[in-house]
Amino acid sequence: MFLRRAFICALTALVGARAPGLRLPRQTETDGLQNMVTWDEYSLFINGTRVNIFSGEVHPFRMPVQSLHLDVFQKVKSMGFNAVSAYFHWGMHEPKRGEISFEGFRDLQPFFDAAMKAGIYIIARPGPYINAEVTGGGLPGWGQHTAGLWRTSNASFIDASAGYMKAIGTQLAANQITNGGPVILVQVENEYSGYQPPYTEDFAYESELKSLLRESGVTVPLTVNDAWPGGHFTDIDIYGYDSYPNGFNCSFPDDWLSGAVDSTEYFWGAHLQYSPQSPNAVFEFQGGSLDAWGGAGYENCAQLTGPAFERVFYKNEFAMSTTMLNLYMVFGGTNWGGIAHPGVYTSYDYGAAIAEDRTLREKYYELKLQANFRAVSPAFLTSRPINIFNTQSSFTGNQALKTTQVLDAVGNKTGFYVVRQLDASIDAVQTYTLTVPTSIGTLTIPILGGNLALNGKDSKIHVVDYEAGQSTLLYSTGEILTWATIDERDVVLVYGNSGELHETAFKFSSAPPAATVISGTGKIKTQVLSNNSLALQYTTTGQTVVEIGNNTLLYILDRESAYQFWVLHLPSAGAFAQFDTANPIVIKGGYLIRSVASTGNTLAFTGDLNSTHPVSFEIIAPGAFTSATLNGVKLSLAKTKYGTLTAQKTAVLPTVTLPDLSTLQWKTADSLPEIQPQYSDALWTVANHTTTINALAPLTPVVLYAGDYGFHTGNILWRAHFTATGAEEGFAVHMQGGAAFGYSVWLDATFIGSWEGDPNFADFNGTHAFPGGGLRKASTHVLTIVQDHMGNEEDWWAAGNDFQTPRGVLDYHFIGSNSTSVTIWKVAGNLGGEDYVDTTRGPLNEGGLFGERQGWHLPGFNDAAWARGAPTQGIAHAGVAFYRTTFNLNVPQGVDYPLAIALTKSMTPSNFRAQIYVNGYSFGKYVNNIGPQSVFPVPQGILNYNGLNTLAISLWANDAGGARIDSLALKLTAQIESSMGAVENQPLTVWTSRPGAF
Numbered sequence: 001m002f003l004r005r006a007f008i009c010a011l012t013a014l015v016g017a018r019a020p021g022l023r024l025p026r027q028t029e030t031d032g033l034q035n036m037v038t039w040d041e042y043s044l045f046i047n048g049t050r051v052n053i054f055s056g057e058v059h060p061f062r063m064p065v066q067s068l069h070l071d072v073f074q075k076v077k078s079m080g081f082n083a084v085s086a087y088f089h090w091g092m093h094e095p096k097r098g099e100i101s102f103e104g105f106r107d108l109q110p111f112f113d114a115a116m117k118a119g120i121y122i123i124a125r126p127g128p129y130i131n132a133e134v135t136g137g138g139l140p141g142w143g144q145h146t147a148g149l150w151r152t153s154n155a156s157f158i159d160a161s162a163g164y165m166k167a168i169g170t171q172l173a174a175n176q177i178t179n180g181g182p183v184i185l186v187q188v189e190n191e192y193s194g195y196q197p198p199y200t201e202d203f204a205y206e207s208e209l210k211s212l213l214r215e216s217g218v219t220v221p222l223t224v225n226d227a228w229p230g231g232h233f234t235d236i237d238i239y240g241y242d243s244y245p246n247g248f249n250c251s252f253p254d255d256w257l258s259g260a261v262d263s264t265e266y267f268w269g270a271h272l273q274y275s276p277q278s279p280n281a282v283f284e285f286q287g288g289s290l291d292a293w294g295g296a297g298y299e300n301c302a303q304l305t306g307p308a309f310e311r312v313f314y315k316n317e318f319a320m321s322t323t324m325l326n327l328y329m330v331f332g333g334t335n336w337g338g339i340a341h342p343g344v345y346t347s348y349d350y351g352a353a354i355a356e357d358r359t360l361r362e363k364y365y366e367l368k369l370q371a372n373f374r375a376v377s378p379a380f381l382t383s384r385p386i387n388i389f390n391t392q393s394s395f396t397g398n399q400a401l402k403t404t405q406v407l408d409a410v411g412n413k414t415g416f417y418v419v420r421q422l423d424a425s426i427d428a429v430q431t432y433t434l435t436v437p438t439s440i441g442t443l444t445i446p447i448l449g450g451n452l453a454l455n456g457k458d459s460k461i462h463v464v465d466y467e468a469g470q471s472t473l474l475y476s477t478g479e480i481l482t483w484a485t486i487d488e489r490d491v492v493l494v495y496g497n498s499g500e501l502h503e504t505a506f507k508f509s510s511a512p513p514a515a516t517v518i519s520g521t522g523k524i525k526t527q528v529l530s531n532n533s534l535a536l537q538y539t540t541t542g543q544t545v546v547e548i549g550n551n552t553l554l555y556i557l558d559r560e561s562a563y564q565f566w567v568l569h570l571p572s573a574g575a576f577a578q579f580d581t582a583n584p585i586v587i588k589g590g591y592l593i594r595s596v597a598s599t600g601n602t603l604a605f606t607g608d609l610n611s612t613h614p615v616s617f618e619i620i621a622p623g624a625f626t627s628a629t630l631n632g633v634k635l636s637l638a639k640t641k642y643g644t645l646t647a648q649k650t651a652v653l654p655t656v657t658l659p660d661l662s663t664l665q666w667k668t669a670d671s672l673p674e675i676q677p678q679y680s681d682a683l684w685t686v687a688n689h690t691t692t693i694n695a696l697a698p699l700t701p702v703v704l705y706a707g708d709y710g711f712h713t714g715n716i717l718w719r720a721h722f723t724a725t726g727a728e729e730g731f732a733v734h735m736q737g738g739a740a741f742g743y744s745v746w747l748d749a750t751f752i753g754s755w756e757g758d759p760n761f762a763d764f765n766g767t768h769a770f771p772g773g774g775l776r777k778a779s780t781h782v783l784t785i786v787q788d789h790m791g792n793e794e795d796w797w798a799a800g801n802d803f804q805t806p807r808g809v810l811d812y813h814f815i816g817s818n819s820t821s822v823t824i825w826k827v828a829g830n831l832g833g834e835d836y837v838d839t840t841r842g843p844l845n846e847g848g849l850f851g852e853r854q855g856w857h858l859p860g861f862n863d864a865a866w867a868r869g870a871p872t873q874g875i876a877h878a879g880v881a882f883y884r885t886t887f888n889l890n891v892p893q894g895v896d897y898p899l900a901i902a903l904t905k906s907m908t909p910s911n912f913r914a915q916i917y918v919n920g921y922s923f924g925k926y927v928n929n930i931g932p933q934s935v936f937p938v939p940q941g942i943l944n945y946n947g948l949n950t951l952a953i954s955l956w957a958n959d960a961g962g963a964r965i966d967s968l969a970l971k972l973t974a975q976i977e978s979s980m981g982a983v984e985n986q987p988l989t990v991w992t993s994r995p996g997a998f
């Protein structure tokens, strides 16, 4: 009842705010199923209150350690975001048709629970298709042998996907905000925007998916993410789209497309055309970049999409009143096991604000400035861009600049002016003045003389008639970080680049009070304007605090200083306590401040420190709080002249001793016994299908597509038995495994060649000569092929079935002998195929190498009988070797010390691949001749930080001369004193005998 009333009150408030001549706000829209999450043409409402949605993408399956979700969510929350958008992976949950699992790391409940604990709303994106750079775009492996037009209303596809959609729908429904959970929106399909001709947008498919979700109890609004604002799938509650304006070429991270900003200006018109009744929503905006095999590496991607990119492009979205903005990714995680599609490698760091090892990049701190501004600017939530396509030189007179005027169309007071370069690629400094209408008439700013400057790739949001508590900022060119009313005093934080000239003017109801610098070395110039306004001119350098009368405190900050501020909120009571934004506490200092709570007169902060130098804190809080703790330790407080609290603390960063992987005792065994004469492949799957649903008609007498036999990940092995005519000179084979794949071929025990792989080749035609002298007539032989499976292709074109692009042998023949035929083909992949063995680590963890089928990668496997040998010694011939070692870790509590396995590229050109297993989890696929990844982060919880660990490595040498790993080390990627919750190890289940293993 109460909720209903709150909802009606909000409506009344809206109508009450209507000003004559303004367009009447539409009645708040609902989906008719609930009143908790509603929307209108401007913004989303939760519980009757308008909310700005600034969210970041996080994928539960790319972080298998359930107890680390909270750490990531808290980091997202502390950045000033309020939501996370998440894909769910059908193939991971339904690896065998009809057997749907939410076991182990696939249990979604810890993900939702952590979101609740952190105060993060969830925008759920269950598919069935997700794209996401995952194998098959999320479609399950068994889709390789399931007929139908995938991503259409074709009955066989609806039938195939209905089980998963209902199962995931039920999970989402149980965790909806209406049921006390964090889920506020559910996206249907993903990027359903391209259709394989002759097929077109399938409206029956769209409505079928909506029904499946509704039937499973999903009542929150349904959303759509079009691949661009193209008007597909618009029959939905809230339509939105993708935008990646800076592209994905991380090799030239400082080269921006000149039209990257300008070319997005049509988004606003598209929004009005396709979804005028709902907010302008971008459900995926570039937050980083993927990187392909052989790519430039994620540090480059982070630079391509770094703080300058964030300033220009996220403010450009602000300029189009994008009140729902989701960044893809905010934390990318890891493509461990076989998660990746062929276009990406093990790391899915994405150059995101939060790196793969969960450390914070500078990008994070820049985002924090923008997110906090959005969070305290309700006028933005009812705004409209006014001068779309008429932005060049507007308000500045500078032809090189574009400025969008964004006005609050409901409050009819506040204006935002978003200034940036017209040509996004330009680094030149532009000077300008801003001539804008204000409540006291048109002003040209700066008023006290001088010019404003835009320093190359930058963008600014200047505000006019902006409310900050009881204070009104007549204008501010210094950008607003946040404001808070604390003890009836409005504290306003503004910032600019170091040394920039800015002005902020306040409006008073009577003669303006004096403005005095009370702290810091900055100088201010003031001028009283008409209508009791007071303008302050200053340069942003360090931190200067200005007192303006008794009721206003202005913090003037340069960007570096601004980065250090955190805006937290005291939680209220009840299940949604962490979502409360009523009682702000502002604190400066620390690498990360996660939360604040209060007991009596004590503020209890939790946070992380990474510096061995003393960190200075400043706390802006109600005077009633006279004591404070950080991570439970009392801070020794002093009080500033203007009433804030200061303290210092130094991080405690204990040293830990890490094992030296080069001196550990390693054991080794041959993982390619298949080429030995005595080897029997009796237990292998016979590849004897003569038909396939695959659109690619086989050129071979029997189908040699691994997916047709239930093998969808990791290494695939093939065996071809034949009787020689005596004329054979060699074997020609056309293999396909996805971009950057490789293969090696043996005739009996003799190595006859490899394809070492190339990121530009998904398939390869190789010819491999038989050893000199040829084969004896009527002799019997077996060819053994080891191939890599780089993941299934995505399925971007609906009805195109690209994801069924086969992995395996596309064609073969014997050179010199057309009449030789293979008597039997056999195939091996992960043990059990779709009946995979390791339900703890899931269907994509193991491939088909002998060692993997036997479970050699698992803790507890008895390798006593193995020889001594290390991967740094390697093997002297083509083949596959397995290595195992164990070591102990003893990392104390209270720190976050992320670890990685670091390899170095072999000095001598050498073609080989290695897989890294940590406690049985496949956490790295290294390709020496392709790269780029050589450092593989492994999260705590996969690594046992307080006990025994098993490290196993497979080494597949493609060259006759063999291969070795040049060096191998366990290294810390950061050292942080941390308040993150205790990390529980994922089940590190040990080896047990594997019935039927061969």
Ligand SMILES: *[C@@H]1O[C@H](CO)[C@@H](O)[C@H](O)[C@H]1NC(C)=O
Pocket (backbone or CB within 6 Å): 003, 006, 047, 177, 574, 575, 576, 579
């Ligand atoms: C809705 O508002 C009421 C009253 O403030 C509050 O008790 C409740 O927790 C809110 N619910 C949600 C989901 O935010």
